[in-house]
Amino acid sequence: MKWVGVKHGQVSRHLFEPLFPRWPTNDVPVGSVTNGVHMPSWDSAIADTVWSNAGGKDRWRGDLTTLEQDIYNTSDESLWQMRNSSRNNLVEYTRKKYVRQLSVSGQSPELMEVAKSVFDPNVLTIGFARRFVPYKRPDLLLHNEERFIRLLTNLEHPVKLVIAGKSPPFDEAGKNLIRKWVQFIQRNNLHKHVVFLSDYDMALTQHLVKGVDVWLNTPRRPWEACGTSGMKVLVNGGINLSELD
Structure with missing residues (x-):
């Protein structure tokens, strides 16, 4: 950093x-x-247990000389269990929030039934959540829609995507980016593969950074100094996939 x-x-x-x-x-x-993030504020209870076992409860404070090696000594089994448990928690949260969201917006009972079982907890889950402004390129994955749909629906290696975000109040370009995603999901009946969660706030962010396997960051270089959200994912065992900004 x-x-x-x-x-x-x-x-x-x-x-x-x-x-x-x-x-x-x-x-x-x-x-x-x-720039940086306050790790104790963003690691999940599951991650906290794993890192406490590795480096002690005060691992982020004081002398960090041995912390890297302590983390390396953590078993693959512990890390994989942490990742699976974290993803399961996110899937459960996503289903509940998505059902409430559809209920408030008056969607059909059929779609609400779909929402109760969206996302397979054993499938790679990607997260994207931030302000919807053009320079962050939130629609980059839609550049080639057909290819993206093939990736999402691949029978052998499927992918799930959870999206959240808001546009500035008077930014029509940002609002259009949100509409673009919502229309893409509806037009291609991808409700089981892509979920757009509304009411983006700190609580929603915490669930996402703790649960996703991959955090996607796609700013237009060099418009963004760094992606602090990606740092929050790392402490929870996720991977930050970002533009080299």
């Missing part, structure tokens, strides 16, 4: 360069901050 902070400083100095027309770019008075 230190490199990300340095890169952010370089990009920011370039952006502010017009305000200092006679200054060399490196002398533009804009610094950088190394």
Whole structure:
């Protein structure tokens, strides 16, 4: 993350360069901050138990010299059990929230029945949740819809996707991106494979970062300094798949 902070400083100095027309770019008075997340706030109870067994309850505080090796010593079985349990919890949460969401919006009883059993807890689950703005490219997966549908519905290696997010109040472009996803799901009858969860907030984020196997981040380079949401996934045994920003 230190490199990300340095890169952010370089990009920011370039952006502010017009305000200092006679200054060399490196002398533009804009610094950088190394970004990060507070791990104890974002690791699940399951992950907390695994990491406590590996490095003690105060593993994130004080001397971190042995922490990397402590984590390496954790058995594959413990890590896989953590991942499976976390995914199961997310699937259960997604079903309940999706049923409530459909009920409030007046959807058909048939679709609500589908919602009660969406997502197989044994299938790879991808998560995408953030503000819906064009530079974050939330519709990148829809660039080739036919290929994406084949990936989602592959009988041997299926994939599930849970999406959440909001657009800024007066951002029509962001609202159109949300509509694009909702229409894609409805048009192709993909309710069992892709779920868009509304009312995006901190509580929803916590469930997602604790439960998904892969966290997807697709910003347009170099518009985003770093993806802190991806760091929250890592502490829960998930993988952060991101644009190299």
